[in-house]
Amino acid sequence: MPRLSLSRRALIGAAGTVPLLALPGLLRAEEIDVSGLDDITKGAVPIGRDERLARIARAQALMKAEGIGAVLIEPGSSLIYFTGVRWSRSERLTCVVIPVEGEPCIVTPFFEEPSVRESLGIPAQVRVWQEDEDPLKVVAGFLKERRLAARPVGIEETNRYFIVDGLRKALPSARLVSANPVVRGCRMIKTAPEIALMQAATDVTIAAYRWTYPRIREGMTPRDIAALMSAATRKLGGGNEWNLILLGEAAAYPHGSGKPQAVRAGEVVLMDCGCSVQGYQSDVSRSFVFGKPSAEQRKVWDQVARGQQVAFEAAKVGTPAGAVDDAVRGYYTSLGYGPDYKLPGLSHRTGHGIGMDGHEPVNLVRGEKTRLAPGMCFSNEPGLYLPGSFGIRLEDCFHMTAAGPKWFSVPPRSLEAPMG
Numbered sequence: 297m298p299r300l301s302l303s304r305r306a307l308i309g310a311a312g313t314v315p316l317l318a319l320p321g322l323l324r325a326e327e328i329d330v331s332g333l334d335d336i337t338k339g340a341v342p343i344g345r346d347e348r349l350a351r352i353a354r355a356q357a358l359m360k361a362e363g364i365g366a367v368l369i370e371p372g373s374s375l376i377y378f379t380g381v382r383w384s385r386s387e388r389l390t391c392v393v394i395p396v397e398g399e400p401c402i403v404t405p406f407f408e409e410p411s412v413r414e415s416l417g418i419p420a421q422v423r424v425w426q427e428d429e430d431p432l433k434v435v436a437g438f439l440k441e442r443r444l445a446a447r448p449v450g451i452e453e454t455n456r457y458f459i460v461d462g463l464r465k466a467l468p469s470a471r472l473v474s475a476n477p478v479v480r481g482c483r484m485i486k487t488a489p490e491i492a493l494m495q496a497a498t499d500v501t502i503a504a505y506r507w508t509y510p511r512i513r514e515g516m517t518p519r520d521i522a523a524l525m526s527a528a529t530r531k532l533g534g535g536n537e538w539n540l541i542l543l544g545e546a547a548a549y550p551h552g553s554g555k556p557q558a559v560r561a562g563e564v565v566l567m568d569c570g571c572s573v574q575g576y577q578s579d580v581s582r583s584f585v586f587g588k589p590s591a592e593q594r595k596v597w598d599q600v601a602r603g604q605q606v607a608f609e610a611a612k613v614g615t616p617a618g619a620v621d622d623a624v625r626g627y628y629t630s631l632g633y634g635p636d637y638k639l640p641g642l643s644h645r646t647g648h649g650i651g652m653d654g655h656e657p658v659n660l661v662r663g664e665k666t667r668l669a670p671g672m673c674f675s676n677e678p679g680l681y682l683p684g685s686f687g688i689r690l691e692d693c694f695h696m697t698a699a700g701p702k703w704f705s706v707p708p709r710s711l712e713a714p715m716g
Contacts, residue, residue, distance in 0.1 A: 323523035330531040333507060337533030340496045342574045343380075347489055348418050351378055351482055352394060358478045359396040365447025366439060367394045367475045368463070370455050373652040374479055376575060380417025389431040389459065392420070393438055396447075401438045403431055432462035439467060450475030480657050484649065485671035490576060491695055494651070494673060497534060497578035498693065498704040500571055504528035505582055506715045508567075514586065516559045518543060525569055534571030534578075538654075542566040547583065547687040550644055550679065561587035564686040570654060577654045579675050580705055581691030584714035593688075596680050597711045599631060600688045603678035604707050607646050607660065608694065611668055611676075611701040618664035621646040624678040625662070633680065640682040647675040650693055672696045673704075 355367065355378065369375050370391045371383040379400065383390050390404040390412060399420050404412045406424040413422065423438060425431040439445045448471045451460055460472060486494070507528040512521055518541035529537040542549070543557035547566035559565060568581040583600075585593050603624050610623035624646045628634055633641030645661035650673050658666045660674055672695065679689030690708065694701040708714045 323520045325523045325527035325530065328524060328527035330507075330527050333503075333528060333531040335531070335533040336499060336503060337496050337573050340493055340533075340573050341489060343417075343489060343493075345417055347487065348378060348380060350487075352400065352418060354482050355394055355478050356396055358481045359394075359450070362450075362477045363448060364450045364473065364475070364478060365396050365444035366442070367450040367452065367478050368392070368435065368455065368459065369394070369452040369475070369479070370459060372452075372454055373575075374452050374454070374483065377483060377652060378418075379420065380415050381412055382415045383412065385456070389425075391431075391435070391459070393435055395439075395442050395444060398442065403434050403438070405431075430462065430466060432459070432466040435463060436466040436470075439470070445469055447471075448473045450478055452479050476657075483651060484657060484666075485669065486651060486673055486695065487671065490651065491671075491673070493574045493576035494578065494693070494695070495704055497571055497573040497576055498580065500529055500532045500534035500573065501569055501578040501580045502705050502716070503532050504534070504571075505567070505569070505580065509582075509584075509715050512559060512565065512586065514559050514561060518557055521559075521565075521567065525567070529569075529571045534573060537571040538569065540568040542568075542687070545684065545686060547689075548681045548683050548685055549687070550681060550689070559586050562590065563587075564593065564688065566687060566689055568689065568691065575652055577650055577652065578704070579650055579654055579691060579693055581677055581679075581689045582708065582714050583688045583690060584711060589711055593686065594711055596682070596686075596688045597690075599628070600678065600680050600690050601707060603627060603642075603680070604676050604690055604692065607676045607678055608701055608703075611660075611674070611694065611696065613668055613670065613696060613698065613700065615668050616665050617658050617660050617668060617674075618662050620660040620668075620674075621662050621664075628678070628680070641680060642678050643681055644679070646678045649673065650675055668696050670696050670698050 371385045379392050388405050392400050394400045401421040403423050425434045452475045508524045521541045522539035525539045526537050542552045544563040546553040546557050547564045566583045570579040606627045607620050607624045610620045637643050645659050647660035649656035675693050677691035681687035692707050693704040708716045
């Protein structure tokens with residue numbers, strides 16, 4: 297192929313459209329013209345002090361019910377959830393200890409205290425440790441002072457092993473247990489402010505899809521399409537955007553292929569994209585055919601669209617989460633797919649929990665006995681995958697209400713209108 301001398305700006309075009317030819321990695325999100333888009337998240341209300349205090353109260357009520365004296369959480373979404381502290385994990389321990397009664401305690405290196413306090417969103421003690429000291433001894437000291445050393449200490453499920461090991465050494469009498477009944481018990485049930493932020497993130501993703509879809513051209517690579525989607529998402533107010541773009545046969549493998557891919561007439565384009573607004577996630581997938589679809593592609597698309605509705609209809613308050621997966625898998629088996637998780641068919645769970653993290657407990661998967669309750673949020677993505685040919689995935693998230701499930705984004709109407 298002869299070398300092209302066109303600049304990126306010329307290729308992207310003043311009107312924000314792209315040419316029929318796009319080279320791999322040629323488009324950059326920061327250089328794409330999105331001047332026609334506006335931030336639609338300006339009214340999003342961040343989680344505030346009162347909301348976090350209610351979370352602490354809920355956690356303490358669950359601790360009492362479970363007989364747990366305290367819960368220890370290191371940096372990550374659970375630390376942000378309860379305290380507002382945004383921190384990165386390192387070999388230097390920063391953590392929160394939430395006691396069954398009274399104010400929590402933040403433990404952090406001495407030189408980090410001013411920075412930690414900047415994002416601390418609740419009343420809490422802050423205890424520091426010096427470089428030559430053991431931070432788990434500081435944790436143990438707090439537990440002893442609160443007379444909690446003899447009661448079970450809940451360990452958040454993502455905490456690293458050195459924390460568990462260090463606390464056992466610093467407090468040999470402590471019985472360390474899972475904090476899941478407390479942390480999951482709080483985080484799985486979203487409140488109205490959380491659901492509003494998830495709705496805002498979803499609105500951004502849907503708007504970005506609608507902007508990107510008509511700008512996709514033959515010859516584009518996954519990176520090119522992702523650049524368009526990212527540029528739109530950022531301009532619309534979304535952060536931490538992510539994009540998984542699968543083209544042609546790669547769409548038959550849920551998380552893709554390392555083989556070169558490009559948009560070609562008559563082949564499937566599968567887009568799985570999301571972003572965050574004030575720390576809460578969206579997750580939406582769309583599949584369509586570039587050009588004229590085959591009868592087989594149309595049939596599978598329609599079957600997946602029905603599969604989404606089967607899952608939605610099965611999601612009733614009080615129903616075990618696994619029953620939603622059972623319903624979809626039963627429907628697909630009746631069509632000749634599978635059975636079970638075999639291919640061609642649905643080789644992964646029907647959906648996952650979602651909130652501050654893109655994937656949260658619990659999942660819509662066989663055997664999951666947790667019963668659906670108002671405030672729980674899930675993805676609904678019963679894709680069908682035909683190895684060596686193509687795959688179709690439609691994904692929309694919903695949240696449970698007292699009256700049943702409610703969509704964050706409404707599934708597309710047809711293959712001809714894949715963005716709704």
